[in-house]
Amino acid sequence: MPQREAVVRQLVHQWLDRAAEDLGVAEFLVDGEAGFPGPVLFHAQQAAEKYLKALLVSFQVEFRKTHDIVQLLELVEAVDAQLAESLSEAAF
DSSP states (O other): OOHHHHHHHHHHHHHHHHHHHHHHHHHHHHHTTOOOHHHHHHHHHHHHHHHHHHHHHHTTOOOOSOOOHHHHHHHHHHHOHHHHHHTGGGGO
């Protein structure tokens, strides 16, 4: 495997691992019925953001530091419009 592909693969896995952690925290908070919707929504948003960043890295699309899911979806749309459309509900 060429070095660039290995680096891309490693970065994708790092983003996926971080996203899985945020999703796990959100699920833990929901399952615990603690009544903390703010932190649940925060971690769910963070997970969605990081999954989108993993996708962009896999496409080798550069993105600036942002937490804006709409902006990330626009970048996905530039490389795969159908995929971006299927993910569009993440913006809500």
